Amino acid sequence: MGSHSINSDPSPVRVVGRRTVKPPPRPRDLIPLTTWDVSFLSADYIQKGLLYAPPPFPTARLVDHLQAALADALAAYYPVAGRFVTEKHGGGCSVSIDCDGQGVDILHAVADGVAVADAIPPDADVPRLVHSFFPLDGAVNHDGHHLPLFVVQVTELADGVFIGFAYNHALSDGTAFWDFLNVWAGIARARLPLLSGGKEAASWDFQPPLLERWSPDSVPGPVVLPFPDLTGLIDRLSPQPLRERMLHFSGESLAALKERARQELLAAGDAAGAAAVTRFQALSSLVWRCVTRARSLPAEQPTACRAAINNRARLRPQLPPDYFGNTIYAISTEAVRAGELLERGHGWATAAMGRAVAAHTDADIRARVAAWMAKPVVYTNRYFDPNCVMMGSSPRFDMYGCDFGWGKPLAARSGRANKFDGKASLYPGRDDGGGIDAELVLAPEHMARLEQDQEFWAAVTPDSPALGL
Template sequence: MAVSTLSSSVKIVSDWFVRPNRIFPGFDLPIHLPPWDMAMLNANYVQCGLLFAKPAEVANPETFMPSLLDNLRHSLSLTLVHFYPLAGRLATLQSEDGDDHFYTVCISCKDSPGARLVYATLDMTVSDILSPTYVPVVVQSLFDHHKAINHDGHTQSLLTVQVTELEDGVFIGCSMNHCVVDGTSYWHFFNAFSEIFQAFTGGKTDLNEISCPPVLERWFPGNMKGPINLPFRDAGEFVDRFEAPVLQERIFHFSAESLAALKARANREAETSKISSFQSLCALGWRSMTRARKFPEQQATGCRLSANNRHRLEPPLSPVYFGNALSTVRASATVGELLGNDLGWAAWKLHLAVVNHTSEGLITWNENWFKNPVIYKLGEMFDPFSVMFGSSPRFNKYGNEFGMGKALAARSGYANKFDGKVTAYPGREGGGSIDLEICLPAATMAALENDAEFMAAVTV
């Protein structure tokens, strides 16, 4: 997908399937998926990971990786006790008897070999990954499930942890089925995995409890319950594989001070105090990427933001609800309107899209989906005239250490990327700083890099 290339390649050395450390009543029962989960069957797995420097002082370098892998394998087994759906596979329940028709997809842990742990090597350095202007294409190989869609979870693991050893570093990348988790749940698992690893390697023996246990019971709206009967007789009726175009990926950093100035400007121009730093940043990205694309003034354009629905529902879902509780909110305008007005105008439109994303609308969406189930097709959802901001700078990405100290960087894989896709990360230094991973064709990326308004906010 990316145009930058490096000659070295990732070599798989060994892999293991890991099951929960203990099994309990109900483990073998199917977990029925609600609309927000089921609609994701054609999306790619969620892929994100952390790059660590090898510790400078290692007592025995030859035993460092074997010891790390043993500790990761045992810690993963303990973590899966709390997040056991990730040890399963997807299963289709189907029966046909005359006019009666039943077709549904669920999570089944019965007879599953478990989650997958992979050890790989890469003859490159940390600098080889971080120094290039554009994210090297080899980063895509640091994750399992390359180009897989969630429906492939019928035969492939719902979770793989790939541990790739570099000459002077280690990359720990998770790929997780998007029918099972959204970004909030993804990082909830990652944080718990790190917590258990730290406790286990620190000599703690009672690991039956974690600081933030997940709520595993799936949420269905109102009195509706699973299983959901899909209007299909065969997966071929809805499975769709989207192939991303050739793109460049670049990480742009925005310091807390730069974001504060951007927020102040947006609020001043919109004559309000309600616009957030992230809304201001997204408005800047929307305007700048639209300008770089050189669309005609009458062209319609939009900006979509990922929205966590847990706290928006009435009554709210638990913040540790494990599953998909994700939607997108959208602001729209013509190119002429977007570029003819100021930053505050665009940021206010995004602010209104967020505040108007209410429980009533979410319940209505779910009820309508029950009546007319639709499986998303990324190729149809991709709008070449719009931009999409995914993930969140609020996720705890740099609090995961695995005995190697604070990560040097976070990186993502091939999954769910297209022209105009932006992934938000917290900045490594914290304090409210943000990194944006932007995916664009080479010519558009060059135009963005020459956009004075955008680059003035970027922090070197």
């Protein structure tokens, strides 16, 4: 997998070791992918990572510690250690996870002369350097036929360590991915006595994942696609020049955005819309309107705000929270002309996102599954309207719970994967005060105009100089 850097500087990151981690032996199992999983096969792997203070032991021992805990976690999450396999069905095909313990990889890397402050400079773009902390750059999920479905890169910095994860998105969504990482971290914390010469690890209880895949009653067995194989549907896009900023919105700032939307809706006579306002909807409205303004779209140009939404609790009966697989759709507001969006104001855009969320019911989900089965499609970023905004990830993911034994992360960052102009990924704030961090990706000229937008920056909470270090 070649790296497609638009920056020709040589990376200071050197990989100095690689090891394969396998789950304990178990009977071979084949888990068919569902409609939700298959539709991700042309998307990039998830690339998310966490920055830590230096551990109180050498990195070589740290990697041993992580490896032992990961092997234990894979006993429950054994599909993560598998590979994809395509099976023929007449003129069609299906894709399954071949759970044969093929293994996942841990890389040990060193970033010579790179400090924590170089990776997370305050009030500045995310440096390109951060992309080199992630493995499998340029891999798409279909590559899980021959690549590991999960690869970890442990990068030593001068005064910290960055753990970068590359995880196959056709295997599961972010909810299940972060649950898996937190189980691994919990096992690692319980094993700490062993690291310091103790006799035994503490026990750590967790809810094992539900590995049985969901499909509607009308779709028994594997999802058969009307193609002899999927290689012709896999799209590899060259990355565009992008700028990326990590912006903090404090709990107070989000409360103010929510209240402003509520007051505008009440003034417009929309009491129902005002009562339904959430912080997520108010933040989505701010991003949608301010990015639309920064793009200088023609007044007549239609635009919409889209968001990734978790289907688990919306299905009837509900899927359990520990369901392991993909259960997400992108929902969308109604399209509105850019000029109207800006004239109608913050409250209207907030309520538009609220209506999109409310409309995403069990019936809507099942209708989408039926429509996809009638005309299967593997999505790529080409399907994204460049005049829209996309809200991804979730502040509900327990990123800062991933303490492998020497403290919670200092920061969360992502790699180059799944990025395009108008993508905002939401992270929990580290401060526990109800804040949200938004990783916003825009074309350079759009970011430059957004940086002049007073409405937007009035809501952004400035970085504290110490960054909690």
